[in-house]
Amino acid sequence: MTRQLNLLATGQIIPTALHTEMKRSYLEYAMSVIVGRALPDVRDGLKPVHRRILYAMYELGLTPDRPFRKCARVVGDVLGKYHPHGDQAVYDALVRLVQDFSSRYPLLAGHGNFGSVDNDPPAAMRYTETRLASIADTGMLRDISEAIVDFTNNFDNSQQEPVVLPAQLPILLLNGCTGIAVGMATNIPPHNLGEIVDGLVALIDDPELSDEKLWQLIPGPDFPTGGEIITQEGIREAYATGRGIIPVRGITRIETLDVGRKRRRERTAIVVTELPYQVNKAAWIEKMADLVNQGRLEGIADIRDESDRTGMRVVIELKRDAKANTVLKSLYKQTALQSNFGAILLALVDNKPCQLSLRRLLEEFLRFREQTLTRQYTHELEEAQSRLHLLAGLLIALNNLDAIIDILRNAADGTTAKMRFQAELGISDAQANAILAMPMRRLTGLERQKLQSEHSELQTRIEELQTLLSDRHELLKTLKKDLRSLKRKFGDPRRTRIVQPPKTPKSSSTPNVKKEEPPTTLSPKTEESPRKTPSLTLFTPQPPPENAILEINHQGEASWRLPDGQGQDSPIFRAIIGQKSELMVITDAGKAYPVAVAEIPPLTLQAIPLLSLLPKGAQRDANRVIDAGFVPNDPHGYDLLLLTQQGRIKRVKMSELSDLTNRGLVLIKLKEGDRLGFVCPTQEGQEVAIAISGGRILRYPVTDEVIPLMGRSAQGNQALKLRNVGETVVNCLTLHSQGEVLLISSLGYGKRLSLTELRLGKLGDLGTQCLQFTQKTDKLAGMIAAKENGQVRCLTNQNRSLAISVETILPWGKDGPGDRLVKLQPEEVITTVLG
DSSP states (O other): OOOOOHHHTTOOOOOOOOOHHHHHHHHHHHHHIIIIISSOBBBOOOOHHHHHHHHHHHHTTTOSSSSOHHHHHHHHHHHTTTTSHHHHHHHHHHHHHHHHHTTTOOSSSESSOOOOOOHHHHHHHHTTTEOOOOOHHHHTTTTTTTSSSEEOTTTTSSSSESOOOOSSSSSSHHHEEEEOOOHHHHHHHHHOOHHHHHHHHHHHHHHTHHHHHHHSSSSOOOOOOOEEEEOOOOHHHHHSSSSSEEEEEEEEEEEEEEESSSOOOOOEEEEEOOOOOTTTHHHHHHHHHHHHHSHHHHHHHHEEOOOOBBBOOOOEOOOOTOOOOEEEEEHHHHSEEEEEEEOOOEEEEEEEEEEOOOOHHHHHHHHHHHHHHHHHHHHHHHHHHHHHHHHHHHHHHHHHHHHHHHHHHSSSSSHHHHHHHHHHHHHOOHHHHHHOOOOGGGGHHHHHHHHHHHHHHHHHHHHHHHHHHHHHHHHHHHHHHHHHHHHHHHHHOOEEEEEEOOOOOOOOOOOOOOOOOOOOOOOOOOTTTTTOOOOOOOOOOOOOOTTOOEOTTTTEEEEOOOOOOOOOSOOOEEEEOOTOOOOEEEEEESSSEEEEEEGGGBTTOOOOOOOSOHHHHHHHHOSSSEEEEEEEEOOOOEEEEETTTTEEEEEEGGGGGSSSSSTTTTTEEEETTEEEEEEEEEEOOEEEEEEEETTTTEEOSSTTTTTTBBOEEEEEEEEOOOOSTTOOOEEEEEEEEEEEEEEEEEEEEEEEEGGGGSBBBTTTOOOOEOOOOSSSSSEEEEEEEEEEEEEEEEEETTSSSEEEGGGGGOOSSSOOOOOOOOOTTOOEEEEEOOO
């Protein structure tokens, strides 16, 4: 019989109370879950699994300009190098980073089935492909290195991984986050990038900015699925305390449907085009159907899901005697068409979970961004100083070339030569090594000039870096410049509307109504919706006065004003509204949509982006509004000229645009990668002038022989070819043959040119070179029609607006650069020219 070990006699067992050990072990487990899995870091807004996915893809080189790679390969790398957990957990996290209905700004791009708003599962990882989205590559991973952010060992000490990514944008607020830890949870809503950047810049300019002003810049969440927030109280509570309830509704409208076949019959229907965030559409429709079958939801005759790739459309057909208002109220009350988003702004600050206000979240990000910029510039300064030191040694050697050659000729070995270099030239060990490694080609005159130029550029850069590191004001200016640049590149219109309904008076005899602040966005038009509110809402969609003037600026924002009111600066469209009820809006996706004039607010409140008033599918397909205007009462005799960014041109009859619907009307069939660039109203007998950034202008007659009328589904003909890489179409104008145009270059040169200077061509011609450039970096920035006693407004990349009188621009022939019209600052260029 074997002898039992007496463990108690060895002294290796420490007696511990059970409750003490359970408490300690549970706390360690809880903190491990909180820090290692469930909660995001306030700095880059990511959980560890998301951070590891992005960094693994960065290491694989899956940048936006590279081909897609199988998701299975990415998941394998993440598991093998950084995240030793289940492959399905990693793939689920990757899928969420791709889904545009889950993330406001998806960090990954995908090919294949990544699920849907109906909660359809994604395809297996062996079928789907992914790569980094542009916002992740530019705003999260650019310049990542151990010099900028801290790195740590991975789980088996075989790799180094970043503790945090050098985020240039507060992804925590942009995409939001949901996580359940032990004893705590986070639920941060997504926000609009442009609004968040405006808030950050305002806090940099004024750290003591009041909460009210900050909330005006960031009025509320902006969910990827749209919808509308029906009250601001929950938003303010969440922003002030870090916790609040935000009620969100889907977007609906009332339509009259023709359901008869043999005999015409009409029936009222509620059409749902947007649902609240994270609502499963299929489950919501099933819930509605169950309530109808149980008799708890009355007045509904049929439910149809007519959604397609252009957008959501759920049709709820009503019974003949049902009232849309009553049914809609029941839907809000009994289904997820109205739901509450419970905001909990909880994140890790210095590895500790903290419930934060909106201001604190922004301040923590700014603190982190300032630290990463300081580390980046410090590292760059050290490298520049080291390189400058070596260049100084090389230049000393070139200035003492005979002595260098003599030392090399007489030295026994490299060590002896290096010691003599240091002794006779007074240089350091590193400089001596650089001289010994210098190739013979460095002795040529051109190479000597390159070294001198590099030396001068490094000295200038070192001075800039030293200024940035010693002057916090200059560092913050650079931070603001980076933020504004990212806003220009990735900003987009708000999707979620914010509606502030009227508040109920405290008593019927003495109403006590608090004055409301102007709403940031507008409530949608609904013909029979209970959201129509009288009098107390500062803007309720309603027709403007007939003498009101509608104005649209170059950013695609619309507003109206009275004839004696102050207008927008340099609007691209201005017209008296009169009895018009709809505006025609054309997007770069090549489709036209109607927008009710009643939904456009007065300029005294704000101008609203027209893109935000279009259906959800149109907002997803389009990047910007190309043109907008009223369809003439008698459109016969008028045509629309359309020109794409790749140079395809076509003409369609204006009369084909008379029956616009919310589904949109296709104006031109676009090839893959092409977008509609310009739209011009025209008539037979006019001429069209097309300007290219390289300074060429093409002039065509608007005739059936050259630009024939085509159907709406046609692609058009190739009007021009872009010769050089980076060459773009600048503008397209329709004028009479005796008209004049103004040409302005990006460096501020310009001239007035008569169309008679240009030869009439045929489609596909190269055109006439009409503007020569004094510098290789210059290009044509704008071409507009010359108007007597008019003004030209030039917008620059440094947010300056420069006004030029047309009379001061002298006429030139087609040869020459023209005159210098404006004085620009260093690195400033003109980006937009407005008439």
